[in-house]
Amino acid sequence: MKTVSLLLSVGSLTLLAGCGGGAKYVDSAGPNTIVSMDRIDIQDWNRAADQMVQNLLASGVLDRSERQPAVLAVSRIVNNTSQQVDTNLLTKKIRVALNQSGKAVTTTTVGLGGTAEDPLAKDQAAYDSFKSGGDGTGGVQPGYSLSGRLIETYITSGSTKQTTFSFQLSLTEIATGLAVWEDEVDITKQGKKNSVGW
């Protein structure tokens, strides 16, 4: 009995040592990441972006654009969750994936409320346009606008918590004002506390 206890203790200590708190690198989208109950984790952003890109590419909407590759502008992504997030964690991943696919490019000189992601490029495009007798706007105008919303739904039962983060995106054809593609990805997490790995 004593031997069993001793072995168990040694085993536990070995396990604890293996899971020690030393910092290490983990795959940002892999199952060794921390799963939190009340936050959108890096793997959640990756998963939502990946699923939305897959669905957008599979829809064929971008293939039907008159201009190839399609030109997108990023509009408002409303954050209705309880946490402060940078929605670029979603939109940038989508932009990069679409850019790499060759199906779409994103303008950095057209933004919400006249603000540009790249003010220098916007000013230069305006200058070039003015100099060549244009109306001073310059740059390629986007054919599509990407907008969306992040929503959090929270519920508890006893000590078990459940949080759902809903990622909603719409792609609007600017010429018609119609949402030609829409998607919603729900990510639900249930548990009592944060955990390492899933």
Next chain:
Amino acid sequence: MKTLSSLSLLLVLLIAAGCSSSPVNTIDKKNPNATPTIVDSRVNIYDNNLAKRLSLVSVNEAQVGDLLQVQVTFQNVQVKPRTFAYQFQWVQQNGMVVTSPTPVWTPSHVEGGQTVSVSAVAPKPSVVDFRISLREID
């Protein structure tokens, strides 16, 4: 001591019963109209338990515009529900793997006896092949 053991066993059984869900029965068409393009596949097994639980049913592919779309279908051949994660990798004509801006292990839940299909679209037209990795996560 015996009573304690019995109580512990009962508790474990109760917890297991509370957390488990029933397996599913499935009905589909005897002669389906769908005519998928089935792809010959090879499987490298390092997790024998996962291979015993999750059986590969089929791999089929299609074209979405100029992009390759792949669907892999599995069946949980046991009664207990399982959660696994999968990840697609995409290979170009020259054999190089495409680096994804959103590399992701996607979790998927499958009830006992249930058949699930996971699908993905290649990230760029130059992709000609794929591989899918699976791991059990519970």
